[in-house]
Amino acid sequence: MKTAKKRSSDKKITLVDVADASGVSAITVSRVINQPEKVSESLRIQVQKAIDSLGYIPNQHASSLASSKSKVIGVAIPSLSNIVFTEVLRGIYEVMGAAGYKVLLVDTHYSPLEEEKMIRTLLSQSPEGLIITGGDQTKACQNFLHKARIPIVQIMELLADPIDMNVGFAHGRAGFDVVKHLLGQGYERIGFIGARMDPRVQQRMQGYKLALEQVGKFDKSYIVTTPEPSSIGVGGELFKSLMASTNGVVDAVFCVNDDLALGALFEAQRMNINVPQDMAICGFNDIEAAEYVNPSLTSVSVGRYEMGVKASEMIIRVLNDKSVESKKVDMGYEIKKRASTSRLK
């Protein structure tokens, strides 16, 4: 049983329909869309008119299959709700969007196994490039990433042995420097508050530990962590439990991110602990609130947006057969010294 073709507005419009409507061959329509400079102006206008009036939208799957170019970049991040990653994402979308790439984004929930599954999904879309987080991939995952033969950037941390390219900064060193700063301000018993405890948080903690060990002031009972995700609420809880378990001797806290730090700060205020006189609080990431809260919060500023931009640009350069200066880029960081850790002066 055939239905009339005319006016059947529910039929999907294809290249051939446009070609028929404008009296040219299909390939010419394809050219009008993909390489308009190869078609004479008169024809181009004529075809474009047909495209518009039919409301033709190309089928990207057919195009990708035929050309093996997907114009898709796969991105895997561990968490959507973490502001750190959404800012990196902004950078990625900015650059990739401008370069005509779509971004296929997956959330790995901080699990290498989930990540493997998700990266499989990404690869099944034949992406032209990949941006993934960290270096904690499963063996199997590394395997098919190596096989993929597309540019890959691992972001967030500096890796000893990246799969392909790498953009990040040294979390361990940052943790180390934070402690140095606190010691320099005259704080003596420096606690540590951490949540989620992903690899990058662990590195910060190692830096913290190292710095304190060097001056003989490391005390593991000053460390309070939880595998739960970070939040302001959790920060408050951890701060309370640090105070309780140490009988309040701690006079500074390095919080592994700003949510925790804000939670600790607000909780300290409620406990009538004077920040920074009796307690220093330092965060990490330098979110906007750090600058404006009272007292303003010392934090480690890292170029999240810039990291997304950099990673994207590297991929695009490779895709355009341009060389990248270096396969490994250290974005650095900066400790923003603010009121919450300045007892001097």
Added chain:
Amino acid sequence: MKTAKKRSSDKKITLVDVADASGVSAITVSRVINQPEKVSESLRIQVQKAIDSLGYIPNQHASSLASSKSKVIGVAIPSLSNIVFTEVLRGIYEVMGAAGYKVLLVDTHYSPLEEEKMIRTLLSQSPEGLIITGGDQTKACQNFLHKARIPIVQIMELLADPIDMNVGFAHGRAGFDVVKHLLGQGYERIGFIGARMDPRVQQRMQGYKLALEQVGKFDKSYIVTTPEPSSIGVGGELFKSLMASTNGVVDAVFCVNDDLALGALFEAQRMNINVPQDMAICGFNDIEAAEYVNPSLTSVSVGRYEMGVKASEMIIRVLNDKSVESKKVDMGYEIKKRASTSRLK
């Protein structure tokens, strides 16, 4: 010039390769992947072994082209950096991921024209469903959305005439209720601080205006807005300029979101204005900081995550030929009354 096929590890593995390797036909391999229950166990295992050892990853484009099923859901949001949308996204990813759908996300930068372009991009991926923000689409865009013949949910606000389905809440009414609450607490001269001024913010402002007009207390000089994006910093600035332009007579401020409200609150503290005694501050969205900041911040709580979940579930129901109870869902909201607006007590 032909290269040997053997061991050429750079050749992409296809269904046929797997079929050859496991001694079955291509279609059987396809079944092992897509409808394993239709293949006998022995064959299934045999084929799976070949899949694993070859590291076969299906080509989604070919699959989509042949089956006209993409397993892709398109999502368009106005901003990646706004926590409001990332929480909605979380809900979407949660549900869509579990149901085996990929999410293709685009950022429209609050521009209907950009949105039109982006939705075009989405449609070229033949998504099976679409989640888009608000009702401000261009005529052309509405046109091809109607033509698309896939389930579409417009989220965030309640629309008079949705394209297909709609999940949101009444921003105007929420603004109205906020003012009622402030009046009930004895505040008299209520200011308004807004940024970005997208359609939903405008609706909140209309509610604010209506409530004040009803009691004869509307004064348009109490309104300070900017087209800039919201941020804590901008909130502080707007608060300062409201105070300056009204000579400090305002005794309450309705901030159109929590970033602005926090900025206003921190700025008030710096100006030594006592919140809530001399100044009430109310935000919108109820982000986590609202509950923990000192004084805690009154805000309008809306189920962002739930909205993402709901929209996703509706699409999935339609895709599974189940009916949805209603094409239009009001998620409601709740004013969280906290210290920043409670002078009484």
Added chain:
DNA sequence: TATGTTGATGATAGCGCAATCATTGCACTT
């Protein structure tokens, strides 16, 4: 005139997969 050279257009084939229909073998019924 013969010989390129260039630019614009078209015909054909095939990308990798799944829909569709066909085939086979086997258990069960009458």
Added chain:
DNA sequence: AAGTGCAATGATTGCGCTATCATCAACATA
């Protein structure tokens, strides 16, 4: 014994597009 039904597997075809090569006109060069 013949027929019926069903589960498991395969052969063929085409999804919508682009790569590739072919064609043809227009013009330049010697």
